[in-house]
Amino acid sequence: MTVHFVGAGPGAADLLTVRATRLLGQAQVVLYPGTYLDPEVLGHVSPDAELVDTQNLDLDQIMERLVSARDVVRLVSGDPSVYSALAEQTRRLDAAGVAWDVTPGVPAYAAAAAEVGRELTVPLLAQSVVLTRTQARSTPLPDTESLTAFARTRATLVLHLAITHTRGLMSEIEPEYGAACPVVVVYRASQPDQRILRGTVATIADRVEEAGLRQAAVILVGRALDPRPGGESYLYDPSRERKAH
Incomplete structure (x- = not known):
């Protein structure tokens, strides 16, 4: 089994990545943050999958579900690299010998x-x-x-x-x-x-x-x-020397 941590993005269902929608469609269990998620995101989930809202669960309860399930997706709001509690969950998965991977999302x-x-x-x-x-x-x-x-x-x-x-x-x-x-x-x-x-x-x-x-x-x-007084990027400056192709 592998636990898939998937960035749910800022909320809009059409801002999920293609990989995220594929994983959601294949998952048997999906844990999701109900506080921050637009319910339409769950429209990508198979009708046969079990949905678990984590907003009232503590870390031990969440980990119990992650370790015991197969084909599980752990949705996190935004991108997993920022304020997602990824580090503490993956440490526990490593200790339990459970494989995991991460799919990025659009940060808020x-x-x-x-x-x-x-x-x-x-x-x-x-x-x-x-x-x-x-x-x-x-x-x-x-x-x-x-x-x-x-x-x-x-x-x-x-x-x-x-x-x-x-x-x-x-x-x-x-x-x-x-x-x-x-x-x-x-x-x-x-x-x-x-x-x-x-x-x-x-x-x-x-x-x-x-x-x-x-x-x-x-x-x-x-x-x-308020970028009105801002400068312009050197990368696109006409005076910048460019290599011929």
């Missing part, structure tokens, strides 16, 4: 950027993207990964699992980014109930609180979100 931050039509790395504005989260009722962050430290880079910030702490986070980064720095919040990117809130470091908390957002939202911060 990429879907959010696509929905607002923004590149997160605009020449002369930002060439790095920091993916991070808050530390509240969750695993502590390493000492070297404080939001204050990341803010000093003035890179494009992507804040996951942070929507209920928007006001405090904006206060923390304002000294580096400035009150007028653009901020975009995308709730349930790509899903039917998607919402997009636009503002600045100074105003976005008010908009989030007015909208009543409590989960499943990504916060994007940075000057790249």
Whole structure:
């Protein structure tokens, strides 16, 4: 048997990879995160498969299902490389002698950027993207990964699992980014109930609180979100010397 960890993407059923849909169609058991998943994603699953919603299960209960099942897919929201609990699950599978593999998915931050039509790395504005989260009722962050430290880079910030702490986070980064720095919040990117809130470091908390957002939202911060003053890529510069083919 092999446990297939499959990135479910940001939610839209048509943003799954071809490999993901094939694995879902073949699986006898599918464990999925009901909190974040558009139910249409499960339309790729065989009618004969057993569906297990993991939103109310702890890690031991999830592992029990993974180890005991055959032809099992473990769907994770977004991409398995970010905030998916992949490491702790695969450690336990290794200890149990169970084979596993990983199928990537569209990460939520990429879907959010696509929905607002923004590149997160605009020449002369930002060439790095920091993916991070808050530390509240969750695993502590390493000492070297404080939001204050990341803010000093003035890179494009992507804040996951942070929507209920928007006001405090904006206060923390304002000294580096400035009150007028653009901020975009995308709730349930790509899903039917998607919402997009636009503002600045100074105003976005008010908009989030007015909208009543409590989960499943990504916060994007940075000057790249307003690329009008940005530069142009050297890769496509007409003056760049190119090899003849």
